[in-house]
Amino acid sequence: MKIALVGCGAVTQAVYVPLLSRRRDLFEVTAVCDLSRALADAVGDRLGAAGRFTSLEAMLAAGGFEAVVVLASGSHGDAVRRALAAGYAVLCEKPLALTRAEVAALPEGRLMVGYMKQYDPAVRRAAALLGELGGPEAIRSVEVTVLHPSGESQLAFANLVRAADVEPGTLAALRAEEDTLVSRALGEEATERVRALYGVTLGSICHDFSLLRRFTGSPAEISYVETWGETPGSVEISGPLPAAGRFSVRWHYLEDYPAYRETVAVHHDRGSLELVFPSPYLMNAPTLLTVVSGGEARTEWRDVTEAFEVQLAAFHAYVTRGEPPLTGVEGALEDVVTAQRVAARYAVLHGLPIGGEAA
Template identity: 55%
Template sequence: MTEPGKRIRIAVAGLGIISRTVHLPLLQRRDDLFDVVALCDLSPTRVTELGGRYGVEDGRRYTDAAAMLADGGYDAVLLATSGSHGDLAAQALRAGLPVLCEKPLAYTLAEADRLAELGGGTPALMVGYMKQYDPAVAEAARLLDDLGGPERVHAVEVTVLHAGGDRQLAFANLPPAPGDVPAGEAARLRAADEALLDAAVGADPRARTLYRILVNSVCHDLSLLRLFTGAPATVDHVTTWPVRPGGPAEPSVDISGQLPGGGRYGIRWLNLPDYPAYRETVTLHHARGSLELVFPSPYLLNAPTALTVVDDHGGGERRSVFRSVTEAFEQELVAFHAMVTAGAAPLTGIDGGAADIRTSQQVVRRYGELTGVAIGGEAAS
């Protein structure tokens, strides 16, 4: 732990879309709190480009994340590599480095258990669920507490209109992928992730596809459920269906079940590559009204999330809207700084990340029960 308020040196592993459009620009914006001193990516071209842009010394630009972690020389690490982060997070924790970890935390509960042992029960890792730090989400949580807490929730409805990445990122004008990632290293990492997926849910490609959707995207909605009501108590229904014949490999997904307080939840994740824009709606219904959150594309910095509050006013319906342009990703970084310097607990640490892995495996297991798809690995037990 460093001195509260101190500017901390941070290393970033993984220079893909989320790092280029969000993390690095915000770390630069908050140079009162962070100093980016090391970068890593499989692409030498990308490391060179971004290392120059953000003033990282040549000797602190890496193409091997394990080597970057072994060299040290910084106070904390941000993991934004693809796939499971279990191994790299474990290496960082062994080195005594606090971690901000993009989702998924890991693919398996065994990885999460190992991280929990290394974390030692102290705040050492934050999972990057930026929606939990959105000012509109914080206001909704405050209003729910005023209403009497999670037990007042009758139902939660979630709808995600998942537009294609080209539509979500058209504003960013990103260059094409460099194409210089070593084929052998990329193949090695893919094989490692495939082995972890097999350990998590088994070999069936339908189970793997569903699980990837859950741990890479639906996990954000699971994190909001945990924040508002607690993790789902049951998974009663799961179905998937294709967008269109011959369309994208990833189907749309519908999940429903019971909340810990007795209410119900439904999550509908619609894979719509040609939809005009990304949109996510999370609505909490209670006996006297609703709290509705509408999220824009996560890559649009400082685009406000709208919280619409519906309640009774003199026997009629009243609607009020709360908006803030305070960026959720930036608030997340501020909270991470507080974790590193003052030991402040994150909204989602290792235990919360493990809870979302567990729920995702429960969804896959229920999918197998309902469809006959063979489920293996941890999800089968």
Template identity: 50%
Template sequence: MLVETVRIGVAGLGAIAQVAYLPLLDRRRDLFRLAAVCDLDREHAEWFGHRFGVPAYDDPERMLDAGGCDALLVLTSGSHGALVRAALERGLWVLSEVPLGYSRAELSDLPDAARLMVGYMKQYDPAAQRLLECLHEAGGPEVIRHLCVTVLRPPGRTQLLFAKPRGSHPSPARLSRYADADERSISAALGEEAPKPVRRLYAEVLLEGVCLELSLIRMFTGAPASVDHVAVWPAETYPPSVEASGALPGAGRYGLHWHFLTGYPAYHQTVALHHEHGSFELSFRCPYLLNTPSRLLIRSRIGTTERTLVFEDVAEAFERQLVAFHRFVTQDERPVSGLAEALTDIAVAQRMIRRYAEAAGEPVGGECAALPAGGG
């Protein structure tokens, strides 16, 4: 049977587009045909348009209105809500990287949201998928006593030294329109009174970074049932370290530790799930290094022997996510995360920011104030 080729447009030509998505779309020409590219920096967009032999635009809605695409890949900076809405209104299928939006109101009443897939690529990592299978064999999420996530994250420029991505430099005037819309969405989430450090923590750390870890927690055990504790430190450093803990939907608890470390040698992430009879330990390296193997350690006991099984796979998570998106478009196979799941993660991030604001004596309002800080 012939595989349908999906014509896809790419909005946003920053580092993640250059290092991961564009090379993988080129690799998977059996599934996708790049149809158009867009970036607010016209010269930057035209450079990639010439490289790939496709039309280039500096306005995403102009690209959508020009037609020729079945689907849109949204990789722009800031909130993706308005562009996702515009693409869905035109009948396109959409794969959006995070942040999908900064407020739940921004994403309300999205037209034809059944065509939307949200890109949490670690959910498609082969080791993460294997952990999910092993967890089911062990008895399911309810057997987990504790889930611990630790992220050690150096600056993006350090992680990208090997790639030397081309820079995009749109004019401040072009950016201001989108920045103003982002601020309105953040105000809807946190209230006008929320101070700038709290707004940045919410938008740039929780919804652009920590939400990727929340997506893994949600996939393995369900979204956190409570946010009991949040700490942010040191006060003079941005981005800071973030620590959060609370209850899982079952009897277990979670701890999340996210550290931005300016001089750290390389990106490392571990996800450990401990249960009565053993542990699952998942480790990730730099996401920008394609086909770098992730590792799953499975610890158990047989008689008097402690047994450790090691599972590694070089299959690329970003590529597996694109393959899943193709199945979504051509076979209507539901993705791991869509609008409902993204809204769940946004709500958890809002509970985290409320818990932090309460402890720090900072004012917050909006959607955040309407949610219980500790519960679901």
């Protein structure tokens, strides 16, 4: 399947370039696009893509591919809308958008939203075990802890090519557009703390909400939200699960923490399932699934199959055979709504203004 990449930054270079290089049985990258021509050339050279573009419109008009993979930073709503309108299938990295309105404006088409943890072999095994236990109704609680060091430390091994050829005015205009979208989501008067919380929720904690969607369904209510420490600092979110039990998320940005670590513990009446995720940028580093059952028996399970690679194969199966993805428009919209509920609950609890869609 011929594909085009939009965005040639960190995640593209560290994750997608090596995976697409070794999955040439499924994909041929014929075009790449980035505001930075230097990045487009660097990624194009590594993948053998003849088409190098700094304009999405020009790339879509030139064609020569069947699908578009959107990997740029910020909101993906406009790029996805344009690609779908041009008739291409789309794989879009999370989040799909920053506002509900962007999602509502999307035309009909084939769209898969990338939450790679949903495709992790350990997560799929945990979901199967939960099904055997009785599904969401069997869950007493889901408890998540994320220890998040700096992106620079997580990507130090990747030898990334940096962009230095994009006009400052262009970057300022993009930041202003994104700020306008956040204002539409949260209201013009939303404080920087509320905006930062929304960014962390949609940028990182959304992975944990995607796991809740996989295991229990999206939370219908956010009961409590707190933040502390220097932004982005620490975030605590809790509330009821849709079928039974409650969830809690504690997310900590720790600049110099030795390594990324994410723990998701699912407790039920007869035991627990615990998932420990390594840094997402380390290819084929296994997620550890520990199963605790009657009599404190513990079983550990690992699989070195790369979740991002399984996700790419799922996209290929979606486009070529019509196999539905784990997250489409509906699931991505649920995560936007949940992030807005988080921001709104925090604002209400702290007597801060909230408007826009979140109100």
